[in-house]
Amino acid sequence: MRTESNSAPAVALAPGTGGANSPGIAPGAARSRGPGANHTPRWRKIVFFAALSLLAIPFVMPTWWMITSSLKPVSEIFAFPPSLWPTEATFAAYADAFTLQPFVRQYFNSVYIAAFVTLGTMLISAMAGYAFARIKFRGQNVLFLVVLIGLLIPSEVTIVPLFQMFNSWGMVDTHWPLLLATTFGAPSVLATFIMRQFFITLPVELEEAARLDGLGRWRIWRLIAMPLARTAMAAVAIFTFQHVWNLYLEPTVFLQTPELFTLPQALTRYTDAYGGAMWNVQLAAATMTVIPVLVIFALAQRQFIEGLAQTGLKG
Amino acid sequence: MTSPASVRPGPAPGRTTERRRTPAYVRRDAWTGYLFIAPQLLGIILFVLVPLGLIVYYSFHEWNVLADTFTFVGLENVEKLFNDPDLVPVLRATAVFSLGLVVFNLSLALLLAVLLNRKWRGITAFRTLFFSPVVISLVAWTIVWGFLLQNDGGINGLLSLLGVDGPNWLREGWGAMLAVIVVQVFKNVGLNMVLFLSALQGVPGELYEAARIDGASNRRLFTSITLPLISPMIMLTSIITIVGSLQVYALVAVLTQGGPGISTTVLVYYLVQQSFDFHAFGYGSTLAVLLFLIVLVLTIVQWQLRKRWVFYEN
Numbered sequence: 001m002r003t004e005s006n007s008a009p010a011v012a013l014a015p016g017t018g019g020a021n022s023p024g025i026a027p028g029a030a031r032s033r034g035p036g037a038n039h040t041p042r043w044r045k046i047v048f049f050a051a052l053s054l055l056a057i058p059f060v061m062p063t064w065w066m067i068t069s070s071l072k073p074v075s076e077i078f079a080f081p082p083s084l085w086p087t088e089a090t091f092a093a094y095a096d097a098f099t100l101q102p103f104v105r106q107y108f109n110s111v112y113i114a115a116f117v118t119l120g121t122m123l124i125s126a127m128a129g130y131a132f133a134r135i136k137f138r139g140q141n142v143l144f145l146v147v148l149i150g151l152l153i154p155s156e157v158t159i160v161p162l163f164q165m166f167n168s169w170g171m172v173d174t175h176w177p178l179l180l181a182t183t184f185g186a187p188s189v190l191a192t193f194i195m196r197q198f199f200i201t202l203p204v205e206l207e208e209a210a211r212l213d214g215l216g217r218w219r220i221w222r223l224i225a226m227p228l229a230r231t232a233m234a235a236v237a238i239f240t241f242q243h244v245w246n247l248y249l250e251p252t253v254f255l256q257t258p259e260l261f262t263l264p265q266a267l268t269r270y271t272d273a274y275g276g277a278m279w280n281v282q283l284a285a286a287t288m289t290v291i292p293v294l295v296i297f298a299l300a301q302r303q304f305i306e307g308l309a310q311t312g313l314k315g
Numbered sequence: 316m317t318s319p320a321s322v323r324p325g326p327a328p329g330r331t332t333e334r335r336r337t338p339a340y341v342r343r344d345a346w347t348g349y350l351f352i353a354p355q356l357l358g359i360i361l362f363v364l365v366p367l368g369l370i371v372y373y374s375f376h377e378w379n380v381l382a383d384t385f386t387f388v389g390l391e392n393v394e395k396l397f398n399d400p401d402l403v404p405v406l407r408a409t410a411v412f413s414l415g416l417v418v419f420n421l422s423l424a425l426l427l428a429v430l431l432n433r434k435w436r437g438i439t440a441f442r443t444l445f446f447s448p449v450v451i452s453l454v455a456w457t458i459v460w461g462f463l464l465q466n467d468g469g470i471n472g473l474l475s476l477l478g479v480d481g482p483n484w485l486r487e488g489w490g491a492m493l494a495v496i497v498v499q500v501f502k503n504v505g506l507n508m509v510l511f512l513s514a515l516q517g518v519p520g521e522l523y524e525a526a527r528i529d530g531a532s533n534r535r536l537f538t539s540i541t542l543p544l545i546s547p548m549i550m551l552t553s554i555i556t557i558v559g560s561l562q563v564y565a566l567v568a569v570l571t572q573g574g575p576g577i578s579t580t581v582l583v584y585y586l587v588q589q590s591f592d593f594h595a596f597g598y599g600s601t602l603a604v605l606l607f608l609i610v611l612v613l614t615i616v617q618w619q620l621r622k623r624w625v626f627y628e629n
Binding site for chain 1: 341343344345347348349351352354355356357358359360361362363364365366367369370373427430431435437441443444445446447448449450451452453454455456458459460461462463467468469497501505558561562564565568569583586587590591596599600603606607610611614
């Protein structure tokens, strides 16, 4: 942190750039008013970015290592000194990933479960969050507290009884527990909380005007409130997708048939006859799991980070 | 009697002006409200409250799944808990993990946010880099780190280039715990970083200018203006991070399997192990109740502390 003389560490921002309207993710565009932003000597910037690059290594290297190692022949994976680039790229590990497990099927499972839970959570949290924020009904506060309990309880706490419940309904070794308990249970409460925080900030006048135009509650929600809730919904979508895509304990507990596995669960099952990890295959499968999400993130990263930042601001 | 307001359904035709202020839509509204929260509420009742009641019920029972026995034993599981020689090491591992995670995570997140809170060209790219592990699947991330941290893995390979003989990270007590913490921090610190960035940008620039005119040093600006003003966000992130740290299961399961010994067996891992590996559902439920109580106490304590050290503008 070496920006001593001319700018406070936290605040090389020009005055007036703060606030909810400027999430500050917008690139570059040097401002002329900030005392620190402009007059920083070039060499100081270079030192600064060099330090940042060093800091970034542990964030970037694992992904780099995963991708390059998945392309290396087995003999080269543990080569010494480690090579940052495969000498001769091979896709053998990728081919193995598909033959050792029903990887396509597992991929499809993860995608459709994540899609179902994300869309479902967006819908029920937008409805519940809206009602808790804007509609008056008896018992509102008590019911909100009841829902908030879901925030307090790690799903690991309830996994044993949930297993028993789904077992008695004959739903173990199906996708139902993942779809139902995740969409309607504790994981969706954070989403409802975020949506409530957002809807509280909407001006009353908007709804009163709509009311005068003869709109009912349902249409006010659908036509007035929801279109304004885009960033909050984006944040909910990201949080939820992340959560579902990463679920590990629940699939491990509920699923036994490899055809039903989800990706995180499948990744750990690429082992040889002795239970040892088949590193190159694991890394190839992990790469295939990670790349699509990274690509989507790269394309939409501004929405990702802005959505999160704005929600955090209001949370 | 026949004033316009009394046309609306409902008795009390006399109080005309008040009736006009509480029109029928308010009552229809209430029903819409119940309808809107119904899916979420029913979900919580069915998938959270009922299971919560069940773990309390189960914890009074000895339940051997393999032998298919389910017998009431009263407080025997609690007794077993207090006599469990593994309990203290497990709780210690849980505390070390949570504490290490929170301290390391929050300070790194704050450092990154402060560094990246400027409008230079290229800063956005770095924000993206630091955030990117957040979107990577946790198990994939953990597998790669497991690969890197092996005795003959990449980390020790790099260390040996510097002439340092690295330890066998995942097989030595403190190394394994350190590894678990570090891997988790680099995975998720981007989330807290973004939240801190948003908080930093809510700090009005005028405050700094005024203070600087008064001759305040940069350190003083940071401790007297920045920290107090972003304290609500520090509060929020610390709650999220602490409660989150108590739920870290996949990381331990994939990276260390609780080892070496039980040095990285945190409470969540232990309860899953007892329930599903050792088939002791009754004892597992007792551990679940314990975990729940810990989370509850921590949340209440943090909520109380909030009043002490969180500064709100209004």
